[in-house]
Amino acid sequence: MIIIGEQINATRSDIKRIVENHREDKLIELAQKLAKAGATYLDVNIGTGKGTSDDEADDMRWAVKTIGDKIDIPLCLDSADAAVIEAGLEARESKPAMINSTKAEKKHLERIVPLANRYNAQLVALAMDESGIPKTPEGRLTACRKTADWCAKCDVPMENVFFDPLVLPVSAGPMQGLLTLNTLVMIKKEFPEARTVIGLSNISFGMPARAILNTAFLQMAIYAGLDAAIMDPLNETLMQAIRTGEALVGKDRHFRKYSRKFRRKN
Amino acid sequence: MNEQELIEKIAYNVIQGRVVAEDEGFDEGLEGEPAVTELMEQAVEQNIDAKKLVVECLTGSMEDVGEKYDKGIYLIPDMLASAECVGAAMDILGPRLAKAGIETKGRFILATVAGDLHDIGKNIVGIMLKGAGFEVIDLGNDVPADRIVEETRKNNAQFVGLSALLTTTMREMEKVVKSLQNVGIRDKVRVLIGGAPTSDKFAEQIGADAYCRDAFHAVDVLRKMNI
Numbered sequence: 357m358i359i360i361g362e363q364i365n366a367t368r369s370d371i372k373r374i375v376e377n378h379r380e381d382k383l384i385e386l387a388q389k390l391a392k393a394g395a396t397y398l399d400v401n402i403g404t405g406k407g408t409s410d411d412e413a414d415d416m417r418w419a420v421k422t423i424g425d426k427i428d429i430p431l432c433l434d435s436a437d438a439a440v441i442e443a444g445l446e447a448r449e450s451k452p453a454m455i456n457s458t459k460a461e462k463k464h465l466e467r468i469v470p471l472a473n474r475y476n477a478q479l480v481a482l483a484m485d486e487s488g489i490p491k492t493p494e495g496r497l498t499a500c501r502k503t504a505d506w507c508a509k510c511d512v513p514m515e516n517v518f519f520d521p522l523v524l525p526v527s528a529g530p531m532q533g534l535l536t537l538n539t540l541v542m543i544k545k546e547f548p549e550a551r552t553v554i555g556l557s558n559i560s561f562g563m564p565a566r567a568i569l570n571t572a573f574l575q576m577a578i579y580a581g582l583d584a585a586i587m588d589p590l591n592e593t594l595m596q597a598i599r600t601g602e603a604l605v606g607k608d609r610h611f612r613k614y615s616r617k618f619r620r621k622n
Numbered sequence: 623m624n625e626q627e628l629i630e631k632i633a634y635n636v637i638q639g640r641v642v643a644e645d646e647g648f649d650e651g652l653e654g655e656p657a658v659t660e661l662m663e664q665a666v667e668q669n670i671d672a673k674k675l676v677v678e679c680l681t682g683s684m685e686d687v688g689e690k691y692d693k694g695i696y697l698i699p700d701m702l703a704s705a706e707c708v709g710a711a712m713d714i715l716g717p718r719l720a721k722a723g724i725e726t727k728g729r730f731i732l733a734t735v736a737g738d739l740h741d742i743g744k745n746i747v748g749i750m751l752k753g754a755g756f757e758v759i760d761l762g763n764d765v766p767a768d769r770i771v772e773e774t775r776k777n778n779a780q781f782v783g784l785s786a787l788l789t790t791t792m793r794e795m796e797k798v799v800k801s802l803q804n805v806g807i808r809d810k811v812r813v814l815i816g817g818a819p820t821s822d823k824f825a826e827q828i829g830a831d832a833y834c835r836d837a838f839h840a841v842d843v844l845r846k847m848n849i
Binding site for chain 1: 645695699700702703706
């Protein structure tokens with residue numbers, strides 16, 4: 357499982373303060389903690405909601421440089437603004453990066469997909485289009501197809517694409533979990549070379565015992581073919597759920613990862 | 623890499639349970655390094671003596687693995703990974719050994735007896751025996767007594783290894799021993815048995831030569847028979 361650490365997100369008040377004051381020490385400390393806990397990528401979302409696009413681009417450059425200078429970990433550049441993403445990609449200076457994200461909407465695709473090609477970056481593609489989030493797996497798959505067409509046109513290989521089937525809270529609709537899982541299965545079938553990603557914690561929004569819901573959903577998603585999750589690597593219960601889930605569906609050859617986590621320490 | 627370095631590296635990777643380069647090992651951080659398959663191919667290319675490779679890379683390493691397993695340091699998947707390494711190595715070395723006219727320690731007929739479908743343990747035994755220098759003919763699972771006897775006779779096997787995991791099927795082993803007697807080849811073969819419900823006492827009862835607790839014990843038992 358590719359674990360994309362979700363914490364560096366300025367919608368959280370503590371991160372917002374770090375970004376606003378450019379607290380390098382605090383940012384590095386958090387990034388190191390997430391890397392050590394087992395994050396494969398770190399999501400970087402510096403949108404504080406206050407500044408202009410140029411301000412955000414500056415903040416993105418700052419965050420990318422600050423982390424990249426100190427820690428050897430791929431970054432997942434998270435913004436709805438293509439200019440901000442491009443600033444981050446540039447600041448990565450060819451080090452591994454992921455774009456988070458594009459919608460299957462022409463104005464996004466024509467801006468974002470060429471960036472994935474130019475910077476040889478991984479690309480998160482949301483299963484939604486101009487009309488919003490489709491309510492059926494078929495509708496979401498249609499959105500993915502549209503993005504796939506653009507990727508083919510812009511020479512972005514499917515191996516570099518992470519389709520996000522989208523996760524909506526089950527609190528708002530009891531069928532949301534199943535809808536995401538069924539979409540996952542269909543995406544894996546239609547685009548076997550592409551990978552899949554979800555923003556995990558959305559599933560449990562507004563519900564108590566979120567960690568338990570998240571864990572159960574994560575394991576079901578692993579069965580459905582999930583490759584990556586935007587989640588909290590510091591949450592030990594979730595990390596255990598990955599180790600056990602993947603071991604049970606044959607995604608942990610020789611049980612190495614599972615054994616390493618749980619075997620008797622000498 | 624010189625011969626000694628290469629041999630040590632293969633032995634190390636067998637213990638780590640790394641079949642191919644992309645495999646993780648028991649220890650962390652080995653992914654991408656050449657593993658048993660790649661190293662063994664290199665050894666063959668360098669014309670290192672095949673028999674030496676078996677003895678120094680496989681046999682000793684598996685003893686080490688067996689010890690670690692007995693102590694609870696290694697888990698079943700760790701042991702299986704190492705056994706898989708031996709299997710991969712023997713696939714590469716097998717033709718060489720045959721070509722060099724190197725005699726094996728003997729021919730082994732291996733089977734899970736009739737009515738029993740368990741074969742994980744039996745398969746590990748097979749790999750371990752290959753690694754220890756035996757020629758193994760694995761008949762699979764749910765094998766009737768008369769077929770075991772027929773294959774033993776046909777192949778001039780010196781050893782018969784029987785596995786059963788159920789109290790209801792272990793009795794089949796007795797049938798095999800009796801059938802070997804009936805066709806007059808019982809004194810030409812050693813019969814080794816294993817499987818959860820079996821024991822030393824049971825082996826004695828049915829007239830088998832030895833009970834083996836697990837794959838490592840089997841190799842040990844054979845060594846003590848001076849084979």
